[in-house]
Amino acid sequence: MAKTVTPHANPTDTKEQISWRERFAALGNLPAFFRLVWETSPGLFLGNASLRLIRAAIPAATLYIGKLIIDQVVALNKHTAGSTPDDTNYLWWLVAAEFGLAIISTALGRAVSLMDSLLGDLFANKTSIRLMEHAATLDLEQFEDATFYDKLERARRQTTGRTVLLSGVFGQVQELISVAFLAAGLAIYNPWLLLLILLAVTPSFIGDNYFNQRSYSLSRSWTPERRELDYLRFIGASDETAKEVKIFGLSNFLIDRFRSLSWEYFLKNRSLAISRAGWGTLLTALGTAGYYGAYVWIVMRAVGGQISLGDLTFLAGSFRQVRGSLEGILLQFSSLTQEAIYLQDLFDYFAIQPSIHSPGIARPFPNPIREGFVFENVGFKYTNSERWALRNLSFTLHAGEKLALVGENGAGKTTLVKLLARLYDPAEGRILLDGYDLREYDLMELRRNIGVIFQDYTRFKMSAGVNIAVGDIDERTNQPRIEASAQRSLADTVIAKLAGGYDQQLGRSFGKGVELSGGEWQKVALGRAYMRDAQLIILDEPTAALDARAEYEVFQRFGKLTDGKSSVIISHRFSTVRMADRILVLENGTLLEIGSHYELLEKDGRYAELFGLQARGYQ
Ligand SMILES: Nc1ncnc2c1ncn2[C@@H]1O[C@H](COP(=O)(O)OP(=O)(O)OP(=O)(O)O)[C@@H](O)[C@H]1O
Numbered sequence: 001m002a003k004t005v006t007p008h009a010n011p012t013d014t015k016e017q018i019s020w021r022e023r024f025a026a027l028g029n030l031p032a033f034f035r036l037v038w039e040t041s042p043g044l045f046l047g048n049a050s051l052r053l054i055r056a057a058i059p060a061a062t063l064y065i066g067k068l069i070i071d072q073v074v075a076l077n078k079h080t081a082g083s084t085p086d087d088t089n090y091l092w093w094l095v096a097a098e099f100g101l102a103i104i105s106t107a108l109g110r111a112v113s114l115m116d117s118l119l120g121d122l123f124a125n126k127t128s129i130r131l132m133e134h135a136a137t138l139d140l141e142q143f144e145d146a147t148f149y150d151k152l153e154r155a156r157r158q159t160t161g162r163t164v165l166l167s168g169v170f171g172q173v174q175e176l177i178s179v180a181f182l183a184a185g186l187a188i189y190n191p192w193l194l195l196l197i198l199l200a201v202t203p204s205f206i207g208d209n210y211f212n213q214r215s216y217s218l219s220r221s222w223t224p225e226r227r228e229l230d231y232l233r234f235i236g237a238s239d240e241t242a243k244e245v246k247i248f249g250l251s252n253f254l255i256d257r258f259r260s261l262s263w264e265y266f267l268k269n270r271s272l273a274i275s276r277a278g279w280g281t282l283l284t285a286l287g288t289a290g291y292y293g294a295y296v297w298i299v300m301r302a303v304g305g306q307i308s309l310g311d312l313t314f315l316a317g318s319f320r321q322v323r324g325s326l327e328g329i330l331l332q333f334s335s336l337t338q339e340a341i342y343l344q345d346l347f348d349y350f351a352i353q354p355s356i357h358s359p360g361i362a363r364p365f366p367n368p369i370r371e372g373f374v375f376e377n378v379g380f381k382y383t384n385s386e387r388w389a390l391r392n393l394s395f396t397l398h399a400g401e402k403l404a405l406v407g408e409n410g411a412g413k414t415t416l417v418k419l420l421a422r423l424y425d426p427a428e429g430r431i432l433l434d435g436y437d438l439r440e441y442d443l444m445e446l447r448r449n450i451g452v453i454f455q456d457y458t459r460f461k462m463s464a465g466v467n468i469a470v471g472d473i474d475e476r477t478n479q480p481r482i483e484a485s486a487q488r489s490l491a492d493t494v495i496a497k498l499a500g501g502y503d504q505q506l507g508r509s510f511g512k513g514v515e516l517s518g519g520e521w522q523k524v525a526l527g528r529a530y531m532r533d534a535q536l537i538i539l540d541e542p543t544a545a546l547d548a549r550a551e552y553e554v555f556q557r558f559g560k561l562t563d564g565k566s567s568v569i570i571s572h573r574f575s576t577v578r579m580a581d582r583i584l585v586l587e588n589g590t591l592l593e594i595g596s597h598y599e600l601l602e603k604d605g606r607y608a609e610l611f612g613l614q615a616r617g618y619q
Contacts, residue, residue: 026340060181071310155349165339200290205330362442379428404580451534455541465502471531485530518545
């Protein structure tokens with residue numbers, strides 16, 4: 001049976017430093033990112049970009065009109081006697097223009113955030129779908145690897161968070177254009193003012209960069225622990241684990257583990273947040289000092305009469321805005337590069353390629369299978385294990401044959417089945433189907449022709465009908481077929497007792513779901529084997545949870561179903577096993593014996609011994 005991956009237990013303190021080179025390199029992810037956003041919705045993308053462009057010109061225009069208004073007011077005050085109604089009208093036109101700009105700016109701001117959020121939602125959905133689509137192509141082995149899970153977890157977080165990047169980059173461009181307008185105005189008066197602004201914002205930029213990088217390193221190096229926290233939260237409060245948590249009194253153990261791990265993470269984050277706040281205040285104060293230095297200079301020029309009152313407000317306003325915007329741009333830049341680095345995680349995940357796939361030109365799948373499957377010296381080792389799970393395995397599963405696999409726990413029975421379905425490929429030797437390597441056939445075709453019900457089958461929290469239809473999901477609306485399958489697997493009697501019949505939600509996670517007993521679930525899961533029109537049907541301990549009468553009936557029906565088809569049954573019950581044409585006995589991953597029930601009894605080897613043990617138990 002497949003082993004679950006346990007998350008990292010000990011927090012790692014490894015600091016993953018990100019250099020400036022890597023930051024700039026991460027910006028290289030932006031084109032691919034924008035392609036994704038563009039594919040999400042070209043209309044929203046273009047609309048967003050154009051509205052932001054228009055909005056970028058508004059601050060400079062507003063300030064300039066403000067300057068004109070003040071100059072006009074001053075002029076009117078000086079020459080009250082000589083002013084014409086045209087002068088006053090001009091003033092009111094200016095005020096109206098500024099009011100108009102304010103309204104347009106607010107409306108554009110709202111429209112832009114609306115588009116941001118719509119695009120963000122669509123983007124999150126699209127990326128989640130791509131994530132699932134990509135997961136479907138990957139190898140089972142990759143799912144059993146902890147580092148893969150770390151990558152998957154980081155990628156999953158990207159699906160919702162990356163819209164920040166989207167509005168970030170758009171906002172950045174908008175701000176840059178705004179600043180260009182304002183800076184042009186400033187430069188006309190005095191280019192040195194621009195330099196002063198740059199100097200004023202540099203310290204806080206450097207500080208922020210530093211802290212952004214540290215927070216990324218922290219969050220990255222804590223990925224396994226964050227996964228463990230999620231896992232603890234799940235097993236601490238889930239219907240799947242509730243009974244064992246109660247019976248064994250595990251809640252304090254789980255809570256303590258959660259508390260200590262989350263506290264440790266909190267402490268690390270807290271110390272980072274505190275030093276960030278302290279340094280941030282100090283460095284921003286430096287910038288503020290620079291700003292007021294320039295302000296004093298402008299005021300003195302106004303007092304000295306070198307510039308008008310309108311110029312004073314325009315300059316002071318532009319100066320304040322340019323400083324704010326530049327600070328924003330630089331800060332954004334550092335968080336942008338950080339976001340772009342996170343983006344790398346998403347693309348890293350998409351770049352993972354499966355090693356098990358179909359050949360470029362696939363051989364047509366035999367229908368019917370004529371000779372059968374031949375294992376030639378097959379060996380297989382799980383990547384995270386030193387031990388051979390199977391070794392030197394050679395035998396033939398003839399077309400139409402019913403084969404039973406027997407062996408102690410861990411002997412390699414489930415592994416053998418997984419190799420047959422190409423969930424893994426052999427590390428040594430090969431498996432042939434009608435004379436050709438399994439790898440020469442189309443993977444989807446192969447899987448379509450093999451139906452496997454694993455001992456750890458999934459209890460989908462969906463309707464009873466869907467739980468059977470997963471055996472051939474394209475036929476999920478074929479009610480007669482679902483019912484016929486249910487009848488063969490004895491699930492019909494289970495479903496007849498459910499208030500909602502085939503539409504009854506199973507499991508207690510959603511709505512009015514009901515829970516089934518272990519044996520009832522197994523009958524439902526067995527229905528999947530009958531749904532599938534496969535040439536080889538494999539049942540991995542299919543009746544372990546069934547009562548004796550149900551087991552007998554299931555096998556009577558299974559015998560009929562598989563007439564003319566090949567089947568493999570894994571079972572520890574010899575009453576089931578003896579019905580097979582041949583029995584293959586595995587020990588420590590190698591073939592010990594193979595033959596019919598009577599041949600093996602006559603041989604008086606391991607099978608005879610195990611059979612005798614069980615038979616005596618019933619006497
Ligand atoms: N995903 C995995 N990663 C690493 N080792 C594994 C994995 N799955 C199984 N193994 C190991 O491979 C060996 C064979 O396991 P397998 O599940 O094939 O045994 P089995 O005969 O089906 O046992 P059981 O009767 O208990 O179901 C065991 O030693 C097991 O620990």
